[in-house]
Amino acid sequence: MPEPLPRSAYGDLVARALAEDVGSGDVTTAAIVPDTAQASGAIVARQTLVVAGLDVAREVFAQVDAAVAWSALKEDGDLCATEDVLAEVRGPAASLLAAERTALNFLQQLSGIATLTRRCVDLAAGRLEVLDTRKTAPGLRALAKYAVRCGGGVNHRVALFDGVLIKDNHIRIAGSIGEAVRRVRARGLSMPIEVEAQSLRDVAAALEAGADIVMLDNLSDEEMRQAVRSIDGRARVEISGRVTLDRIPALVAIGADCVSIGALTHSAPAADLSLEMEPDGRSAAR
DSSP, X not given: XXXXXXXXXXXXXXXXXXXXXXXXXXXXXXXXXXXXXXXXXXXXXXXXXXOOOHHHHHHHHHHHXXXXXXXXXXXXXXXXXXXXXXXXXXXXXXXXXXXXXXXXXXXXXXXXXHHHXXXXXXXXXXXXXXXXXXXXXTTOHHHHHHHHHHTTOBOOOSSTTSOEEEOHHHHHHHSSHHHHHHHHHHTTOOSOEEEEESSHHHHHHHHHHTOSEEEEESOOHHHHHHHXXXXXXXXXXXXXXXXXXXXXXXXHTTTOSXXXXXXXXXXXOOOOEEEEEEETTOOOOO
């Protein structure tokens, strides 16, 4: 299990999500469910998945009603089978219904990221480090990158402030890879310098400039093999661009150090989860 996220990373986000979903009140529940009705519920996996976001889901129920009792049966990072119960809740039925969709939205999205990440990590078989990218939904980056960690992946830079990555537009503005690297070094930054290379010529220029990491962006497999041979351990090698699950076994054989995959956070399918409820505190697990 990765280090838990601090509540400060998601408390306000949960409040905004509830305001968006509940608004002035749940009109359906208000019409059907008596104020005194009590219920219990089980959050159930409907597929094999890696769970992520349990603390966030718990926060949803807590913000809706402090009287709701939460009991987690799994931990973030756990591999869950179909029909496994991840957590149980008990309390006022109206509160459980008000929290249901928002809690599941967070849990499904984050577990989807963790699940896809684990599949990539398993295919990489310890021979390629699986990295994420900054391709995250605005406002959700901390949660998305946490989910990547739950799946066994490694966070690349968190944002623009914590890593140097010289990309194609930087290079065009600076005039060359060498000049872009020179300008970074002139700032005296104590960070590794990564350069995006879109050709073997770029790889040679990055090496000549003394880049610490060379990102092979959208190169063919043969070009990447040539690049790894030419770099020969003088820089860390990252593969990027058009990386799919089907391609990972072939990429493993190229000899790079890591692979960055934007799809982990921008295209992971939501995990299939449901909240099954029963009245009067009876077990809801199915």
